Amino acid sequence: MTSQSIPLQPLLRAATRSDTLDFVLSAISPQFSLKRHMARLLAIREECPGTHTLLLQPGARWGGFIAGQHVGITVDVNGVRYRRTYSLSCSPQYYERYGHITLTIKSVADGRVSPRLAEVLQVGSYLEISAASGEFVWQEDKQVYTERTLMLAAGSGITPIRSLLDELCESRPQQDVVLLVYVRHAGERIFKQWLESLPSQFSHLRLEIRYTDQEGEITPENLLAACPDLSERELFVCGPQGFMDKVRQYTLDHGAQVAQIHQESFGSRPQRVVSSGPATVSFQKSGKSIRSTDGKTLLELAELAGLSPKYGCRSGICHECKCQRGSGSLIHAVTGQPIPDEQQQVQACIVIPDGDVTINSL
Amino acid sequence: MDMRTRPLNLMTVTELEAFGKELDGIRERALADLGDRDARYIREMVRLQKQAEIAGRLLIHLGRSPLTWGAGVVSLSVSKILENMEIGHNVMHGQYDWMNDPSLQSQSYEWDTACDAESWRRTHNYEHHTYTNILGKDRDYGYAILRLSEEEEWKPRHLLQFGNYVLLSVFFQWGVALHELEFDKLRDGSVTLKEKIPFLKRFARKGLKQFGKDYLLFPALAGPGALKVAAGNGLANLGRNLWASTIIFCGHFTEDAQVFTEAECEGESRAQWYYRQMLGSSNFTGGQWLHTLSGHLSYQIEHHLFPDVPAHRYPEMSVEVQAVCEKYNIPYNTGSFGHQYLTVLKRVLRSSLPPEDHPLRKRIPFLRRN
Ligand SMILES: Cc1cc2nc3c(=O)[nH]c(=O)nc-3n(C[C@H](O)[C@H](O)[C@H](O)COP(=O)(O)OP(=O)(O)OC[C@H]3O[C@@H](n4cnc5c(N)ncnc54)[C@H](O)[C@@H]3O)c2cc1C
Numbered sequence: 001m002t003s004q005s006i007p008l009q010p011l012l013r014a015a016t017r018s019d020t021l022d023f024v025l026s027a028i029s030p031q032f033s034l035k036r037h038m039a040r041l042l043a044i045r046e047e048c049p050g051t052h053t054l055l056l057q058p059g060a061r062w063g064g065f066i067a068g069q070h071v072g073i074t075v076d077v078n079g080v081r082y083r084r085t086y087s088l089s090c091s092p093q094y095y096e097r098y099g100h101i102t103l104t105i106k107s108v109a110d111g112r113v114s115p116r117l118a119e120v121l122q123v124g125s126y127l128e129i130s131a132a133s134g135e136f137v138w139q140e141d142k143q144v145y146t147e148r149t150l151m152l153a154a155g156s157g158i159t160p161i162r163s164l165l166d167e168l169c170e171s172r173p174q175q176d177v178v179l180l181v182y183v184r185h186a187g188e189r190i191f192k193q194w195l196e197s198l199p200s201q202f203s204h205l206r207l208e209i210r211y212t213d214q215e216g217e218i219t220p221e222n223l224l225a226a227c228p229d230l231s232e233r234e235l236f237v238c239g240p241q242g243f244m245d246k247v248r249q250y251t252l253d254h255g256a257q258v259a260q261i262h263q264e265s266f267g268s269r270p271q272r273v274v275s276s277g278p279a280t281v282s283f284q285k286s287g288k289s290i291r292s293t294d295g296k297t298l299l300e301l302a303e304l305a306g307l308s309p310k311y312g313c314r315s316g317i318c319h320e321c322k323c324q325r326g327s328g329s330l331i332h333a334v335t336g337q338p339i340p341d342e343q344q345q346v347q348a349c350i351v352i353p354d355g356d357v358t359i360n361s362l
Numbered sequence: 363m364d365m366r367t368r369p370l371n372l373m374t375v376t377e378l379e380a381f382g383k384e385l386d387g388i389r390e391r392a393l394a395d396l397g398d399r400d401a402r403y404i405r406e407m408v409r410l411q412k413q414a415e416i417a418g419r420l421l422i423h424l425g426r427s428p429l430t431w432g433a434g435v436v437s438l439s440v441s442k443i444l445e446n447m448e449i450g451h452n453v454m455h456g457q458y459d460w461m462n463d464p465s466l467q468s469q470s471y472e473w474d475t476a477c478d479a480e481s482w483r484r485t486h487n488y489e490h491h492t493y494t495n496i497l498g499k500d501r502d503y504g505y506a507i508l509r510l511s512e513e514e515e516w517k518p519r520h521l522l523q524f525g526n527y528v529l530l531s532v533f534f535q536w537g538v539a540l541h542e543l544e545f546d547k548l549r550d551g552s553v554t555l556k557e558k559i560p561f562l563k564r565f566a567r568k569g570l571k572q573f574g575k576d577y578l579l580f581p582a583l584a585g586p587g588a589l590k591v592a593a594g595n596g597l598a599n600l601g602r603n604l605w606a607s608t609i610i611f612c613g614h615f616t617e618d619a620q621v622f623t624e625a626e627c628e629g630e631s632r633a634q635w636y637y638r639q640m641l642g643s644s645n646f647t648g649g650q651w652l653h654t655l656s657g658h659l660s661y662q663i664e665h666h667l668f669p670d671v672p673a674h675r676y677p678e679m680s681v682e683v684q685a686v687c688e689k690y691n692i693p694y695n696t697g698s699f700g701h702q703y704l705t706v707l708k709r710v711l712r713s714s715l716p717p718e719d720h721p722l723r724k725r726i727p728f729l730r731r732n
């Protein structure tokens with residue numbers, strides 16, 4: 001056989017998909033994996049009580065990032081695999097120089113992952129990370145606004161802002177920047193030293209730190225007092241949803257345009273819909289939906305909606321009826337217990353919707 | 363003891379309800395305790411299995427002496443057994459779905475055997491586990507080839523069923539792969555071949571893939587050593603086939619494992635389902651290696667009560683299950699591996715003979731003695 005007649009391409013493709021090959025490569029070094037990006041955890045630093053920075057070294061195949069973007073990390077907590085998204089809190093220049101990246105993570109009260117990270121992650125171990133993505137970045141193409149910037153950060157929302165400012169300080173240290181940082185009290189201040197050093201790195205930077213426990217939440221008046229020309233600036237806002245909603249409202253009221261405002265949402269506490277009367281179950285794949293009534297199971301509802309989902313025993317034994325939940329709460333028909341939120345694959349024959357639910361796979 | 367069905371419900375309604383609640387309790391306690399321990403266990407099994415597979419294939423390919431080749435065959439066979447029984451079978455039951463690990467999800471897992479995973483989930487997880495040992499509904503009962511109970515009509519072809527049993531064991535992966543074809547129903551015309559075309563397509567796709575891997579791709583990679591590799595892979599598959607068949611037969615076809623009629627099980631409650639699973643299954647005892655290599659089907663009773671609880675927990679759950687059995691005076695069918703298997707062989711042989719009142723019995727002197 002000549003080398004030309006060997007179907008190299010398909011063989012190579014099959015090889016990169018092979019679990020066994022990936023197993024061998026990962027055994028040599030986790031970073032040789034062709035299927036996953038594994039980052040080595042070099043250190044965990046405490047920024048302030050409850051907030052930690054992870055110093056990570058991604059593998060050579062990881063594609064880098066743009067300032068302000070985020071990555072997904074995969075973490076196992078007590079055997080359950082979670083994927084969570086975190087903004088990079090360093091600049092791309094830092095990554096180029098040292099080959100390291102940082103993520104800064106604040107513990108969310110009763111969170112499943114963030115409060116346990118420092119305990120479950122071992123320095124020296126490897127962590128799966130995704131490629132970076134996100135739109136909370138410098139808008140180079142829209143020259144009009146880039147001359148002056150207003151940045152508002154609340155709580156852990158400072159993370160992408162740090163990345164953006166670290167980059168800016170290398171490329172345009174003469175930029176006119178107003179940075180307003182909102183934290184509850186001094187004990188929750190993240191990046192204390194960095195904040196202190198900022199004014200010396202920019203020629204036109206104004207920094208204000210507001211302690212909301214003493215000064216109260218953001219208001220239109222104190223926002224305008226801190227930055228009277230906000231409608232002429234490009235805005236970067238990151239913080240809890242409620243904070244961002246307020247900032248958006250106040251700045252639009254003061255003449256800012258929608259295109260000027262860039263926001264990064266870290267998610268929020270979901271309002272659990274207490275089922276008062278019938279709720280709707282939407283089946284994404286088929287586009288059908290149905291009102292859920294009197295304790296009918298998801299399987300029965302899907303059938304009533306005119307679908308014919310796969311099933312077997314209809315009593316929770318065989319798992320043939322597994323379907324993928326998009327969102328919403330479900331309860332177990334036999335035990336009455338809620339199905340944990342992270343469980344996406346659910347047995348349609350033994351769960352009952354509790355409020356609005358979307359199912360992706362039907 | 364005879365192999366007839368025995369009355370199912372010897373308990374009062376209240377007793378039955380309390381019995382069901384106790385088993386629900388064992389289940390709930392195990393589920394509430396799932397965590398790192400289970401994740402570590404199954405990942406360790408995956409790691410062991412992969413190592414055994416790689417070592418096995420390397421030894422078969424590169425070994426210079428029959429001894430290394432033989433070691434390779436054993437290692438590859440063990441890897442296939444681990445993958446099919448402790449990993450694949452259990453993962454496809456949904457035992458590890460709670461981990462959210464895409465490589466261990468019941469509905470997308472595909473295993474290293476001729477049987478298409480989708481087909482397996484339907485015939486095994488649903489049909490066999492729901493209708494366990496119900497004559498005419500559980501098609502795993504004798505695989506529509508063997509007569510295993512006196513409730514079933516005897517036919518002269520059953521005289522030779524021991525040979526069929528051996529053949530089934532030798533080609534077990536293909537027997538399992540073709541299970542959904544329902545050959546018996548095709549023969550009596552209750553299903554048509556046309557209805558089976560989608561299944562046959564899946565069967566062909568998976569079967570070819572498995573055949574191609576062990577008998578074309580890997581041998582081709584060995585160049586001049588192709589024959590040696592194909593033979594080694596064949597032997598490894600044979601070892602797995604015999605092992606899997608033996609383990610599975612010990613689970614439901616031991617002497618005291620009961621069968622049931624459809625009428626008995628109509629409208630059955632969850633507690634009654636538990637009860638039937640207990641009477642229809644049998645365990646065997648042995649060392650840790652035996653439990654692991656059987657995918658913990660050595661705890662078949664616990665597996666049938668709690669099919670979606672991680673199997674490595676069955677040993678600890680069995681302590682509680684046995685206590686419940688004792689309390690409600692329910693037989694707990696267990697014994698050494700050798701003993702249980704002997705009773706299987708006896709049952710296969712004995713059921714091959716015509717029933718006592720059959721005219722043949724009187725005519726053939728050899729049978730009269732029985
Ligand atoms: C694009 C993006 C970037 C992010 N960057 C960062 C970052 O740089 N640093 C950081 O600390 N976090 C960041 N997050 C938030 C992070 O992904 C997790 O949501 C957070 O760590 C909580 O996870 P958990 O598992 O601990 O909580 P969960 O167990 O998921 O949630 C527990 C409870 O907290 C609520 N909750 C979840 N997230 C939040 C939140 N952000 N604020 C308030 N309540 C919440 C939940 O609704 C739930 O009620 C980012 C999120 C997104 C989408």
Ligand code: FES
Pocket residue numbers: 311312313314315316317318319320321322347348349350
């Ligand atoms: S149909 Fe069997 S578990 Fe739902």
